[in-house]
Amino acid sequence: MHFPRRGNDSNNLIIPTIAAEYNNYAAIRTPVLAIPSGSLLPISPLNSDGHGYGFHPCCSQLQTLFGAGKLAVLFNTGTLAYPLTKAQYNSTPSKRPPQLFSHADQVTQWQTSIPDQPPVSGWGGRCADLLNASNPSTAISLSVSLAGANTFEVGNVVSEYAVSTSGAIQLGNNITGTPRLTALTNVLGLPYPNMQAKAYADTASTLSLPVRR
Numbered sequence: 001m002h003f004p005r006r007g008n009d010s011n012n013l014i015i016p017t018i019a020a021e022y023n024n025y026a027a028i029r030t031p032v033l034a035i036p037s038g039s040l041l042p043i044s045p046l047n048s049d050g051h052g053y054g055f056h057p058c059c060s061q062l063q064t065l066f067g068a069g070k071l072a073v074l075f076n077t078g079t080l081a082y083p084l085t086k087a088q089y090n091s092t093p094s095k096r097p098p099q100l101f102s103h104a105d106q107v108t109q110w111q112t113s114i115p116d117q118p119p120v121s122g123w124g125g126r127c128a129d130l131l132n133a134s135n136p137s138t139a140i141s142l143s144v145s146l147a148g149a150n151t152f153e154v155g156n157v158v159s160e161y162a163v164s165t166s167g168a169i170q171l172g173n174n175i176t177g178t179p180r181l182t183a184l185t186n187v188l189g190l191p192y193p194n195m196q197a198k199a200y201a202d203t204a205s206t207l208s209l210p211v212r213r
Contacts, residue, residue, distance in 0.1 A: 013059065014073055015040055017052035043067065079109040081116035111152040125155030132158050 012035055016022050026034040040054030041063040053073075055063050065071035082095045089096060097115040099105035112119035128142040132155075141161035143153045153160035 013056055014053050015056070017042060017054045021051065079106065079113075079115040108151055111150070119151060120154075121156055122150070122152035122154045124152040125158060125160065128153070128158040129155045 011025070011029065012033065015035055016025055017037065017040060022037050026037075035056060039057040041057060041060060042052070042054045043063060043066050045053070046069070055066075062071060066073070079097050081097050084092075084095055097105075097109060108119055109115040111122045111124075113123045125143060131142050132138070141158075143155065143158050143160040145153055145160050145162045146165050149160065149162055
């Protein structure tokens with residue numbers, strides 16, 4: 001799997017529909033970002049909290065899933081280094097997660113579940129470590145990425161297995177006929193107990209290596 005690095009403008013995903021609350025939202029978002037109230041897709045929660053909400057007009061499928069009881073919405077979630085009240089948040093900056101309003105840092109914190117120190121592993125990689133301990137002779141990688149290396153899949157034991165959706169990568173840069181080609185061929189010829197690694201090595205070893213002059 002590969003953990004996404006994207007973000008969500010949650011204030012425009014689900015929006016208050018009660019007039020006073022919508023007006024407060026619209027004033028904060030300004031006319032540039034505020035979604036017109038008439039275009040919101042209303043929802044009817046099973047357990048009302050006394051407020052009204054609607055989805056962004058592009059989220060009709062989410063509205064359908066919510067109405068079918070197959071989707072729930074959880075407000076005010078995020079990473080914390082310590083449990084905090086609003087008063088503690090305001091009075092004790094040291095207890096807040098570092099770089100709280102940095103998108104890149106928040107993505108890393110979600111991928112690692114370590115919000116108060118530099119990360120060395122992701123929680124996906126640590127899960128793979130635990131599964132590997134129960135089944136150390138597995139022939140299929142427990143951590144696979146189709147979109148390159150990522151923090152989420154970094155483990156202490158299991159290394160993420162990254163492949164491309166377009167197949168093996170062809171090599172060039174005048175590698176043909178050089179010691180580098182010999183070294184690469186030796187690496188590809190090693191025995192691989194992992195079925196995926198072996199298949200990838202077999203594919204790479206049969207590719208023509210273009211010479212770039």
